[in-house]
Amino acid sequence: MNANPTETSAFHTHQDHAGADADTAAMAELLELDAEVLQPYLVQLTSWLGELSDREPGHIVDLGSGTGTGALALTRHFTQAAVTALDLSPQLLHRLAKKASALGLADRVRGIQTDLNEGWPHLETSDLVWAAASLHHMAEPDRVLAGAFDNLRPGGLLAVTEMDFFPRFLPDDIGVGRPGLEARVHAALNPGPSVDWTEHLARAGFVLEAKRPFAVDLPAPLPPATGRYAQMCLQKLRSHLDGHLTADDMAALDAVIDSDGPHSILRRADLTVRTTRTTWAARRP
Template sequence: MGNIHHHHGQHQQHHPAAETDEAAMAELLDLDAEVMHSYLSEVTAWIQELATDPLPRRILDLGSGTGTGAFALLERFERADAIALDVSAQLLDHLRGKARVLGVADRVRTVQADLDAAWPAIDTVDLVWASLSLHHMADPDRILTEVFAALHPGGLLVVVEMDSFPRFLPDDLGIGRPGLEARCHAALAEGRAADIPHLGSDWRSGLSRAGFTIEAERPFATDLTPPLPASTGRYAQASLRRIRSNLDGRMSADDLATLDTLIDSDGPDGILRRDDLTVRTARTVWVARRP
């Protein structure tokens, strides 16, 4: 969304394995947008209510990924244009293709930039959308100061942070030990504490330090149960595959074998064939205004 609960992050990669990874990320982000459509619709409707006249005409999607946020906001604000900013050239190319399909190519401009290096030269904007992207920045306080300067007075910044990563599996799943998915997330959390220290942050104090007035804060919990969107199985598979790539040496052989069967099997134990999936996750959204 840059709805990046699986995080493409702020990094540059230029080799074939990285390109494959970026293609997988693009698929995951698009599946996230499809399955989490109700959440995104609710969030953007709320933002539309909070936006005051004059309505936003220029939107910046900070860490845009495949453009989920930009496209949703362009649908809400029909007279607006969007700047999609991301470090990944491949994701931005994918975004431009989606813009053409959606008929909004003339309303979207892409900017490739590594914000840990320098803030790009862009015109001032009326609304900034930063969904699951701030926690990737080496110095989020500096980025918030740059965003403040990039906004017109009265402009809005929307920050979305992950409270919990999506979960899909029954709690009793696991060979001899229930709670496989919970163990997966616990194992990942150990590494993420060092690699992504700002993940899960409460951004109120940072917003205030940058000069923003916090207009609203709201949690959004998702708990989807059957019948689910048709793409849920592929979304769960792509999500668990990305998790699995970081679990070697962190979990037992039995747990890893069970996870591999879930992800890769085309039989009844494979995740694409399961009829007991759910989608459970939570995010917090802050809306802040430049005075």
């Protein structure tokens, strides 16, 4: 994708251990909220991959699994598949293991702590490799793709998904005297065009099966978790905005992300979720 500083990834590293623990906990919560709020999109995506697969997958590998958004969605759709989840963070893998156990999926989901920048672990051959919002964080993504190619059986499928832009939640007039605030927030942090993985896939030996953007447009009313999801996303954006917006806009944004204030995003019943995520589906010949 791109170098957008607002993105979440299980491949970030941190200097301070206390800060790392806090960062990991916040990232885990955001990833789990993303999975909960965007479940309709995940169902659509996994169903589409099922249509493209030449047979029912028996083994799936999730690259940069985080707390298991992809791994759990894939086990739900492909009911006979075992999933190997690869991630650098033992804390995130522990959360995934707890969720898999609670869902009765412990026998089908296995986590392996690994740094894919150092190479692939030894794994059994897979039918499907899933890489969602992780590949662009790799030091050498082409080498990771080559490893995916080697791991897949002939005819197996690779799915690379990237977020085209951070989700948007608010109407244009949010009642704090700053119409268009969210649009200005996103414009200030616009990182430019996303990476197109098509050529990278070809260099690794894959044949592109399809490239599909998934427009996520979830109308109100949405589940209660949406408020917290929106708050965390805007807080993450806020941490990169100093010097990019006017003082009035910053004050209005602070009022929106404040948990207790009268304009808090947690109090709104009119939230929507609007974003686009693109998936490249490529096959090993």
